[in-house]
Amino acid sequence: MTKTIAEINEKIRAGKAVVVNAEEVIDIAADLGYKKAAEKIDVVTTGTMGVMCSSGAFLNFWHTKPKIKMQHVWLDDVPAYGGLAAVDCYLGAAEIPERDPANAHHPGHFRFGGGHVIEKLIAGKEVRLRATAYGTDCYPRREYEQTLTLQDIRQAFLFNPRNCYQNYNVATNCSDKTVYTYMGVLKPHMGNIHYSSAGQLSPLLNDPYYRTVGIGSRIFLGGGLGYVAWPGTQHAPADPRNERGIPLGGAGTLAVIGDMKQMNPRFIRGVSMTGYGVSLMVGIGVPIPILDEDMLAFTAVSDGDIQAPLCDYGGDGYPTGEPCVLGYVNYQQLKSGQVEWEGKTIRTAPMSSYSRALEIAEILKEWILSGKFELSQPVQPLPGQELYAGFLGR
Amino acid sequence: MSIESNIVNRNIVLRFSPDMVDQPLVYRLVKDFDLIPNIIKANVNQDRMGSMVLSISGYENDYKEALEYMKMCGMEVSFLADSMVWDKDVCTQCGACTAVCPSGALYIERPAMTVHFDSEKCIVCQMCLQACPVKAVKLDI
Numbered sequence: 001m002t003k004t005i006a007e008i009n010e011k012i013r014a015g016k017a018v019v020v021n022a023e024e025v026i027d028i029a030a031d032l033g034y035k036k037a038a039e040k041i042d043v044v045t046t047g048t049m050g051v052m053c054s055s056g057a058f059l060n061f062w063h064t065k066p067k068i069k070m071q072h073v074w075l076d077d078v079p080a081y082g083g084l085a086a087v088d089c090y091l092g093a094a095e096i097p098e099r100d101p102a103n104a105h106h107p108g109h110f111r112f113g114g115g116h117v118i119e120k121l122i123a124g125k126e127v128r129l130r131a132t133a134y135g136t137d138c139y140p141r142r143e144y145e146q147t148l149t150l151q152d153i154r155q156a157f158l159f160n161p162r163n164c165y166q167n168y169n170v171a172t173n174c175s176d177k178t179v180y181t182y183m184g185v186l187k188p189h190m191g192n193i194h195y196s197s198a199g200q201l202s203p204l205l206n207d208p209y210y211r212t213v214g215i216g217s218r219i220f221l222g223g224g225l226g227y228v229a230w231p232g233t234q235h236a237p238a239d240p241r242n243e244r245g246i247p248l249g250g251a252g253t254l255a256v257i258g259d260m261k262q263m264n265p266r267f268i269r270g271v272s273m274t275g276y277g278v279s280l281m282v283g284i285g286v287p288i289p290i291l292d293e294d295m296l297a298f299t300a301v302s303d304g305d306i307q308a309p310l311c312d313y314g315g316d317g318y319p320t321g322e323p324c325v326l327g328y329v330n331y332q333q334l335k336s337g338q339v340e341w342e343g344k345t346i347r348t349a350p351m352s353s354y355s356r357a358l359e360i361a362e363i364l365k366e367w368i369l370s371g372k373f374e375l376s377q378p379v380q381p382l383p384g385q386e387l388y389a390g391f392l393g394r
Numbered sequence: 395m396s397i398e399s400n401i402v403n404r405n406i407v408l409r410f411s412p413d414m415v416d417q418p419l420v421y422r423l424v425k426d427f428d429l430i431p432n433i434i435k436a437n438v439n440q441d442r443m444g445s446m447v448l449s450i451s452g453y454e455n456d457y458k459e460a461l462e463y464m465k466m467c468g469m470e471v472s473f474l475a476d477s478m479v480w481d482k483d484v485c486t487q488c489g490a491c492t493a494v495c496p497s498g499a500l501y502i503e504r505p506a507m508t509v510h511f512d513s514e515k516c517i518v519c520q521m522c523l524q525a526c527p528v529k530a531v532k533l534d535i
């Protein structure tokens with residue numbers, strides 16, 4: 001049995017498509033078997049909402065009168081990169097104000113930064129734009145200051161070079177002092193374990209060889225429509241994989257793009273990581289068309305099938321750049337709230353929101369069922385698709 | 395004083411006007427109510443409203459009587475755990491606070507993986523203030 005994306009879209013238009021989320025498909029596959037489930041189900045929706053560094057926004061302000069070629073740009077005192085054109089800039093989610101004390105008193109609070117400005121804009125709040133310039137014959141103005149909201153900005157789109165990590169490190173701390181990392185506050189002597197993946201709901205864990213997700217795929221991004229623009233930075237499909245094709249490390253990533261004016265602050269949040277910095281929590285949902293039995297089998301992946309490397313983020317581990325993997329744990333263990341490790345019970349906590357990931361998968365399901373969202377045929381596959389040799393290698 | 399009541403350990407916040415600064419409160423708690431008070435934080439000033447965070451242990455009955463006494467003296471008494479405010483709408487339900495919270499006040503309900511706050515369990519250690527990336531928990535004294 002095979003289906004094409006065009007056929008699935010026909011069904012969506014006819015209101016006959018069967019759409020389930022990546023949690024629901026697990027039980028259906030167990031009940032019916034992969035073959036029957038694949039005949040029945042047309043689309044499986046996935047979701048994730050976690051802190052995703054390498055995010056940011058391209059903004060274009062209307063030309064001012066008289067005109068300015070903005071050289072240095074600040075939004076709420078957070079510097080944005082203005083070296084693009086007269087009134088274009090890129091605001092990075094991890095940028096902090098120049099006067100922020102950062103880690104001068106460790107651990108710093110990092111109360112506000114690029115991610116927060118992005119959240120404020122999407123929430124419709126006012127932001128203070130400030131720009132300076134050297135002045136030219138065509139752009140004489142040297143200074144500009146204006147309070148504006150997203151509505152006053154001509155174009156605004158998120159363009160996140162690396163989101164949606166396929167899988168990710170699980171963090172603990174073997175050293176004898178607390179460390180403040182992008183994986184959260186980690187207590188000494190393996191006092192806690194933090195992980196950051198929606199596991200069985202996560203987009204690229206449901207399509208491990210990128211058979212359906214590729215350049216041009218339409219997705220849910222931050223509450224609005226977005227697209228996969230490119231393989232993300234650090235995309236590393238050749239990472240080792242288990243027998244189900246699930247990578248044992250970060251592996252694939254996506255560069256994504258989407259119109260900020262459609263987004264919702266429920267799914268885009270500025271975050272402050274104590275002692276580390278600021279970033280952006282991004283909600284992403286990807287629909288997986290069930291083209292054949294193998295695709296159904298891939299989407300039936302459950303938390304127990306997904307292993308992730310437990311890494312030491314203490315001083316002698318991750319920071320050194322040397323290998324820091326202590327071993328592997330699976331998401332079923334991680335989500336239970338505790339992991340047994342070398343005779344010790346260690347508490348676990350997620351950094352990414354599973355309940356919000358499920359909410360995203362549900363919204364995407366609604367969009368598809370109502371005909372508002374059709375699937376797109378990727379215009380180009382992501383590197384790594386060539387590794388696919390059939391489910392369970394058959 | 396009753397020997398049958400439970401031993402309790404409670405953290406309370408007191409607010410009082412300047413004229414009460416002279417009251418030998420800690421002495422009275424020990425002497426008249428058999429309690430063990432421990433001053434966690436005090437903000438006392440001769441001509442302004444003062445506040446004090448006290449950890450009190452002793453028998454529950456004595457503790458309750460002491461609370462009545464303090465209120466009778468015109469002190470405003472609140473429970474420190476109530477000063478920890480969790481804003482459900484700001485919370486992203488990530489769960490990052492739940493492994494550092496030593497008392498289980500912030501916890502995940504499984505399998506839905508939703509985060510909840512039980513203020514009665516909170517011991518106001520403030521670990522969650524550092525752990526929460528969106529400042530959904532605040533200490534409001």
Ligand code: SF4
Pocket residue numbers: 478494495496497498499500515516517518519520521522523531
């Ligand atoms: S203050 Fe401490 S006990 Fe209270 S919720 Fe926060 S971490 Fe838990």
Ligand code: SF4
Pocket residue numbers: 484485486487488489490491492500509525526527528529530531
């Ligand atoms: S860390 Fe903050 S946002 Fe995350 S669950 Fe706890 S209170 Fe909510």
